[in-house]
Amino acid sequence: MKYYVSVTGLTLKTNLSYPRFMYHAVPSFTQARKAEGNVFAETRSIKGCHHTLTVWEDKKSMRKYMYSGAHIQAMKVTKEIADLSNTKTYGYESDHVPTWQEAIEQWGKHATLYGKSTANTDENKGAGTPQETAATVH
Numbered sequence: 001m002k003y004y005v006s007v008t009g010l011t012l013k014t015n016l017s018y019p020r021f022m023y024h025a026v027p028s029f030t031q032a033r034k035a036e037g038n039v040f041a042e043t044r045s046i047k048g049c050h051h052t053l054t055v056w057e058d059k060k061s062m063r064k065y066m067y068s069g070a071h072i073q074a075m076k077v078t079k080e081i082a083d084l085s086n087t088k089t090y091g092y093e094s095d096h097v098p099t100w101q102e103a104i105e106q107w108g109k110h111a112t113l114y115g116k117s118t119a120n121t122d123e124n125k126g127a128g129t130p131q132e133t134a135a136t137v138h
Helices: 017-034 058-065 069-083 101-111
Strands: 003-010 037-045 047-057 088-094
Touching: 003 058, 003 101, 017 037, 017 047, 017 069, 037 101, 047 058, 047 101, 058 069, 058 088, 088 101
Parallel strands: none
Antiparallel strands: 003 047, 003 088, 037 047
C-alpha cells in the first residue's frame, strides 16, 4: 500500500511564542489523529524544532485535514510565532510508515522553507503562495 507522509518542523521566534503555539498545536494534533485517512500521527521536539510526523492513506486525506478545522486556524498564526528561517514542510509517498529517523532524514534533505518557492514539492502543489497560505503548524 502507498501512504502519503507529511513531515513538518517549526521553530518558534521566542519562548514567549510557546503558549500561543500550544494553543493551536494541541487541537491541530487532536484533529489529525481523528481525521479520516490518518494512519499515524506523532510529535517530537528535536533540537528546539517542533516536528510532526503524520501518515495518511492518501494525499487527498492529508489536504482535507490541512485546510480545515483547528489546523487551518493554526496555519493563520504561523508567521506571527515561527522563525521562518527554520520552519519547513515535506510531503512524499512511501510504501511504509517511516521511522522518525527516516522521516527526519527526508525532511532534512528535501523540506522547503516557509516563504520560499514551494511549487515543486508534493505537499505544496496547488497550495498557493505564502501570502495566500501560511506554513503548516501541527
